[in-house]
Amino acid sequence: MNTYFWSQNRYFIYHLSTLWIVNHPFSNDDRLQIFFVYGDYGKFVREIENIVIKEVKWDPLEVASHPVGLEQAWKDLDDHIQKQSSTKVVGIGGISGIGKSTLVKHIFNLRLSKFSRACYLFNFRETVDLTSLQRQLLRDLLGKDMNIPNTAFGKTILRNSLKGLQVLIVLDDVDDREKIKSVLDINAVEPGSLIFITSRDKDILRGSSSNTLLYDVKPLQRNHARELFCRHAFHQSNPLEGYEDSVEEFLKICGGLPLCLKVLGEQLAGKLDRTYWKRQLEISSQGLPLTEADTVINTLKWSYKALEIEQQEMLLDVGCFFVGEDLELAVRVLEGLGYLSDVRNCLESLREKCLVDFNKDVESEDEIGNQDIAISEGKHLILRAVLAQRNSKIIMENQVGDLARRIVREDLRTMDKPLRLSCSIDIEKMLQLQVCAVLEFPYTSTHQTISLIF
Amino acid sequence: MEQVTEAEQYQVFINHRGPDTKNNLASLIYHNLSSFGLRVFLDKEELRTGNTVYPAIRGAISSASVHIAIFSENYAHSRWCLDELCWILRSSHERKVLPVFCDVQPVDLRYIERGCYADAFYRHQQHGRVSMEVLEGWKEALREAANISGLLFKSKER
Numbered sequence: 001m002n003t004y005f006w007s008q009n010r011y012f013i014y015h016l017s018t019l020w021i022v023n024h025p026f027s028n029d030d031r032l033q034i035f036f037v038y039g040d041y042g043k044f045v046r047e048i049e050n051i052v053i054k055e056v057k058w059d060p061l062e063v064a065s066h067p068v069g070l071e072q073a074w075k076d077l078d079d080h081i082q083k084q085s086s087t088k089v090v091g092i093g094g095i096s097g098i099g100k101s102t103l104v105k106h107i108f109n110l111r112l113s114k115f116s117r118a119c120y121l122f123n124f125r126e127t128v129d130l131t132s133l134q135r136q137l138l139r140d141l142l143g144k145d146m147n148i149p150n151t152a153f154g155k156t157i158l159r160n161s162l163k164g165l166q167v168l169i170v171l172d173d174v175d176d177r178e179k180i181k182s183v184l185d186i187n188a189v190e191p192g193s194l195i196f197i198t199s200r201d202k203d204i205l206r207g208s209s210s211n212t213l214l215y216d217v218k219p220l221q222r223n224h225a226r227e228l229f230c231r232h233a234f235h236q237s238n239p240l241e242g243y244e245d246s247v248e249e250f251l252k253i254c255g256g257l258p259l260c261l262k263v264l265g266e267q268l269a270g271k272l273d274r275t276y277w278k279r280q281l282e283i284s285s286q287g288l289p290l291t292e293a294d295t296v297i298n299t300l301k302w303s304y305k306a307l308e309i310e311q312q313e314m315l316l317d318v319g320c321f322f323v324g325e326d327l328e329l330a331v332r333v334l335e336g337l338g339y340l341s342d343v344r345n346c347l348e349s350l351r352e353k354c355l356v357d358f359n360k361d362v363e364s365e366d367e368i369g370n371q372d373i374a375i376s377e378g379k380h381l382i383l384r385a386v387l388a389q390r391n392s393k394i395i396m397e398n399q400v401g402d403l404a405r406r407i408v409r410e411d412l413r414t415m416d417k418p419l420r421l422s423c424s425i426d427i428e429k430m431l432q433l434q435v436c437a438v439l440e441f442p443y444t445s446t447h448q449t450i451s452l453i454f
Numbered sequence: 455m456e457q458v459t460e461a462e463q464y465q466v467f468i469n470h471r472g473p474d475t476k477n478n479l480a481s482l483i484y485h486n487l488s489s490f491g492l493r494v495f496l497d498k499e500e501l502r503t504g505n506t507v508y509p510a511i512r513g514a515i516s517s518a519s520v521h522i523a524i525f526s527e528n529y530a531h532s533r534w535c536l537d538e539l540c541w542i543l544r545s546s547h548e549r550k551v552l553p554v555f556c557d558v559q560p561v562d563l564r565y566i567e568r569g570c571y572a573d574a575f576y577r578h579q580q581h582g583r584v585s586m587e588v589l590e591g592w593k594e595a596l597r598e599a600a601n602i603s604g605l606l607f608k609s610k611e612r
Contacts (some may be wrong), residue, residue, distance in 0.1 A: 041478065041479065041482055041609075044479075044605070044607050045479075045482045045483055045486050046486075047605060048483055048486070048487075048522065048552070048554070048605065049483075049486050049487065049490075051552055051605075052466060052487055052492075052520050052522070052552065053487075053490060053492075055519070055520050055550045055552075056465050056466060056492060056519050056520045057465060057519035057520075058465075059465075139489065139490070139491065140490065140491065143486060143487070143489035143490040144489065145489055
């Protein structure tokens with residue numbers, strides 16, 4: 001007598017008079033789970049595949065040598081995901097070097113226990129051949145290795161094969177919404193699946209799906225930043241005796257950016273020489289390019305390179321002059337500089353790209369972020385990176401208190417090109433004078449003339 | 455504990471009787487899982503020398519996190535299969551073993567003397583090359599495997 005039951009565990013139960021009640025080794029479930037197929041090899045192998053990929057220990061992705069504060073970030077994000085049960089797409093935003101990829105790799109390694117089928121697409125931005133991404137999706141999620149002639153074909157195959165499967169997909173470092181659309185039809189992914197998208201541009205994240213859960217990766221908390229830095233610099237969680245003050249200084253430079261903490265910490269590792277530390281501190285805080293910190297620079301350069309030229313210019317202006325200033329003032333001044341595009345929109349898109357941030361002050365005044373040192377310092381690193389790349393020199397001076405910064409950008413390479421000097425002093429003073437001057441004049445070999453005209 | 459040589463790390467180990475399943479089920483499973491990028495060990499007869507489980511195989515067994523044991527009709531004829539099974543069941547406490555009963559019933563493994571492996575065990579005994587102790591060990595391993603829930607497969611109608 002053959003009787004088929006449909007068990008909750010989606011195995012057929014073959015009922016025999018000689019049947020024994022056996023325990024499933026992988027669960028505490030006492031139900032009999034025996035699958036029976038007459039000679040259908042394909043179906044049977046598929047069943048084995050389902051069990052094995054669920055139980056097998058996958059090779060973890062390399063996350064971080066010192067995963068400080070990661071667990072907390074994940075718990076924080078998980079709370080958000082749990083709150084919205086219907087979440088399918090999770091957009092992870094934040095500036096470069098804040099640890100978006102690290103977080104998402106950590107999540108991937110956990111595989112959230114229930115996702116046996118998972119695929120991590122690295123370097124989404126740099127991949128030009130989109131069919132290779134589709135091919136990887138098919139291989140990792142379904143074990144199918146096939147040539148895909150074009151993205152439309154790949155999309156169809158993915159849509160058909162993902163039916164009934166709950167999957168975990170990570171799209172890391174996305175810079176173009178259209179690119180996601182041509183690789184994968186997010187609507188075709190079954191409910192219950194999770195797609196993580198990391199991007200610096202919140203707009204891309206928001207537009208990727210109708211109900212995307214947005215999550216901003218926050219800079220590391222003070223104690224975590226300290227621990228991370230110390231783990232790299234001293235190979236222990238606390239500073240060595242006598243280095244406490246220097247560490248605090250470096251923490252100020254890095255803010256809560258894990259990437260910078262890591263790179264600077266590594267740079268100082270094993271060099272227990274206070275004069276060396278002091279010198280590095282000076283170099284770092286002066287904003288001269290750090291030769292060994294290429295990783296930060298390279299990564300941060302990306303943020304800048306991805307911008308339109310006007311946005312690049314505006315970022316430099318904002319980063320040099322308006323950090324911590326009133327937004328309205330900044331807009332007014334920038335409008336005076338003759339930007340072709342609308343300043344407000346431009347600033348808004350810079351904000352979307354996590355390059356600037358507007359903090360709501362206690363007096364509900366819109367300000368371009370100063371509250372959070374991590375963000376502003378991150379931007380300075382970008383500036384430094386950009387200027388270093390342009391083979392230029394920046395001189396930053398603290399002039400009138402914290403507010404006024406004077407930066408002279410001096411393009412040494414393009415001698416014939418007009419040099420633009422943007423200068424500002426104390427904003428209070430500027431407001432009184434109601435003038436802001438931006439001066440353009442041809443390059444002269446004697447570059448001592450830094451004039452401010454009112 | 456004998457020395458386990460530094461072998462390649464595997465994620466899945468397939469314990470099977472080559473002549474029975476090499477050309478069908480085992481290789482299907484092997485290729486299917488390999489296509490996910492998993493490192494699957496499908497043992498080869500060539501690796502088997504001497505009396506015990508060859509160190510390379512042993513290394514593969516201890517590195518794998520999932521073991522698939524395919525019990526086919528002639529499974530028990532192979533002492534290597536049985537040795538491997540013993541090793542798999544002994545290797546780790548956190549082992550995950552998936553028995554696949556291919557044209558065999560779990561009950562055949564429980565009661566060797568009455569099941570389809572009776573003949574094979576009779577032969578092992580007759581040859582006298584294995585001690586009673588080892589024979590009992592094999593039987594115990596088969597009983598243990600039969601108590602783990604697995605998958606039943608019939609390649610032909612009986």
